[in-house]
Amino acid sequence: MLRPLTLIPVAVFAVLAVVFAVYLWQVGPGGKDISKIPSAMINKPAPQFDLKPIANLPARLKIPGLKTADLKGGVSLVNVWASWCPPCRIEHPVLMNLAQQGVTIYGINYKDKPEDATRFLDQLGNPFKKVGVDNTGRTAIDWGVYGYPETFVVDASGHIRYRHVGQIYPHQLESLILPLLKQAAQPVTDSSKAGSAGAGGS
Amino acid sequence: MIAEIGHYAVVLAFMLSIAQGILPLIGAHRNDTALMGVAAPAACGQFMFVLIAFCALTYAYVVSDFSVALVAQTSHTLKPMLYKVSGVWGNHEGSMLLWILILALFGLMVARFGRNLPAGLRARVLGIQGLIGIGFLAFLLFTSNPFLRLDPAPFEGQGLNPLLQDPGLAFHPPFLYLGYVGFSMAFSFAVAALIEGRVDPAWARWVRPWTLVAWTALTIGIALGSWWAYYELGWGGWWFWDPVENASFLPWLVGTALLHSALVVERRDTLKSWTILLAIIAFGMSLLGTFLVRSGLLTSVHTFATDPERGVFILGLLIVVIGGSLVLYAIRAPMLKGGGLFAPVSREGALVLNNLLLATATAVVFLGTLYPLALDAIGGGKVSVGAPFFNATFVPLMVPLLIACPVGAMMAWKRGDLPGVVGRLKVAVGLALLVVLATVMIDGNTDIVAALAMGVAAWLVGGAAVDLAERTGLFRISLSDTLRRAANLPRSAWGTAIAHSALGIMVAGITASSSWQTERIQIVRPGDTVELAGYEVTFKGAGNVPGPNYTALRGTFELTANGRRVTMLYPEKRDYPAEKSSTTEAAIHTTPIADVYVVLGDSDGKGGWATRIYHNPLVPWIWAGAIFMAIGGMVSLSDRRLRVGAPKRAARKTPVAEAA
């Protein structure tokens, strides 16, 4: 009963669906191109930078600037944030929680206005030991940041051990971040599974 | 609490859609009235619950409940109420909820007004609507829940993208969705007909009004989007063949074809298989548009959040819904029996030509839109296909369509009389020639192509007028008889004439604005005057003006014609410091025949300002045309014959009356 003419639409659609699928998985968002990205930075030393502190910080917020050398000597988290970034705001309590547990967190304040950044920290609290201001975006580029917020786990030797793109969700604290920090305290192994893990959809 | 009610309502609606999607289809198969009876109440309930959810979300926006994550991310207490409400659908999650609300509304309408449908068909249509509902409700619940809470709640929201805080864009999505989702009705009817293996004129009489509703809404939605792009993007253009624009244009093209082919099914009981296919494709294009935009495969200023997970979900949905229905089509379509015969020169023949041209044009736009994506997927490099491609392919395909339109509309069914029709159209031919001549005379440069295009526009308007005059016997019989005939003329005939002449108005607007646009870019200092198209634009100065949540750099221009002041123009560059975003607000002086369009650029640091001034002749006609087209759709819709639930016997009262 089948007629070739009525099969044409199905065939055309099938080709289309394949193209879309290929695009989605290979090239498009979340495709394999993307998942490769982090490897370039993982287990490499953190890039060289020397960033000034947030300008005109009031006395109640004494946060020095940040440079590469600061990262050595202990396991730390480096968080790239900005006051204008909604998820940074949502993520902030998680960072506060980590800071209270004694985790060292450094911040890179990306393309922000000093007064906005100050107000942000005033309102939501300051989890950062040091915050460097990246106004040109150059440092963020060197770190290979592509979304905000983004968080890196850096080991005591100043090597990047893990990269987390997007906000850290509360449930990822126990399941992801704390184990990673523990793991970063161990020396690097070749089979280190460190890599990127997305925060997943919102 | 309200948000939880909303969430719960979505879950309940999801449950109901499962019931609606499965039980009536089984019922219709077994001819079980009880199971079929589930459909209508389920559809009503589904609408109720989705409405509750939508109201809950709207409430959260209106009272700025920032404990709802979505509200916190996209709203702000200082936002005007209009944008608080439009903010509901100014984001991915909320717009999906709106989409589902409209879907449920259509379901409700079939349940409510479909009592005279055969029980089996009604149950199947509602069942298929239910299946679509399952897909979209699952999409909402599992990948884009709008009711997620934020703990702790922030004190203030993040605001809405300044580009989207605009009246034109506030109502663009609802109309667009009304159009997209409206095609789901045609789709459901098509699939139901395939399952039943039967398509008859009654079926077409049911499908046409739904298609008209969708088509009219889509027309308005696209026009709003284009109008917004015109005044907000500051480029002086109104259509950019941007992939996302194309994504909404494709269903419109297919929908237009469907409107015309359904007419043939209704009147002549033929072209059934093709009409079914068009109904599937029209909805498929709507879904495809959603898929391409939501998954981030195509991007533009209109793009919402993109997320591969959502992309995968929608691709899955697309494969199941469209792939599934096309397979069903391949199996069942050969069973549909062809109906009445007709000569190539006949109304049917003309409508087939219309469909062939529209389908080819759709294919061309589709190809141009997706070619870059396909090439990239096979690793062929990155290309962009822009306006030149579409102008070189789409326009030539439209020309025969526009020329044939008035002839086809006057052709008789079954066997037409081509010389006779052309003879009756001689007034329109004369009008068209006159316009061509006048255009050549006015336009010194003699752009012959543009002049001919203006002639085509006049031909369309004249042809529609002649058609009406013929039907009402204008100038042939007494005026009172003419008026009586006009009053008795079916609304669909009026609708056809209005829509076809609207097309002419639009063609004139498009031709004039793209052929005779004058553009001046220069540095102006206070006191400088720029002359263009009979106007003088004098720059008075520029200064900062504070806005509610932005600072604007506002230029002051005086527009004069022959030394007489016409108006003052105040173009702005708005800087939203908190959003770190800027927008350009063009100042536009609109007259019935042209726009003067002024954009303020940047300062040269020495007291001069870069400015761009356009004179866009007839550009308001484009939107006027779109509005008339939509009005034509609505007039047609009010036709007794198409009125939802109208008795079937009303159909053949006036054999001359056709609509499209």
Place this chain on the structure above:
Amino acid sequence: MTRKRRRLTVVFLGGLLLATASALVLTAFEDSIVFFHTPTDIATKKDLQSDRRLRLGGIVKEKSWSKKSDGLTHDFVVTDLTHEIRVAYKGIIPDLFREGQGVVVEGRLLPDGNFRADEVLAKHDENYMPKEVAEALKKSGQWKGGAVTGSETGKTGGEKPYGDKPYGSQKESTR
């Protein structure tokens, strides 16, 4: 007219239309498709026809943007951090054109190796990084880690739910 003949007529007409459309599409593809290139592509590929329109994407080099004395001609350098190309553009630059950020320009390559743009596409928000640019920079390897700030296209979708367009521009508005 029999059903068969009618079908034949329709099929013939359809075939004719398809052939016309294909011819139109093919010629239009020949003339109006615009390829995307990076400065490195242009520097290394010698076979680029200079009479073709093309798109050039990269970063606007810091401190390279200047205006000519007419106040309208903009001069800037587009770089992918490996190679650079000087671009001239006459007109009004978009609001969101910034040094150090991604840009796509469309126009022609001049024989002297400079680029003459007649269109500058930088129409999104501050963090906009055109997809093509992001990928090109990733490929050029210069960009450590390969990634860039904010790709508008959702290129980075789920991993970066907020860097892209809607959220990137729905930033805090506290005033």
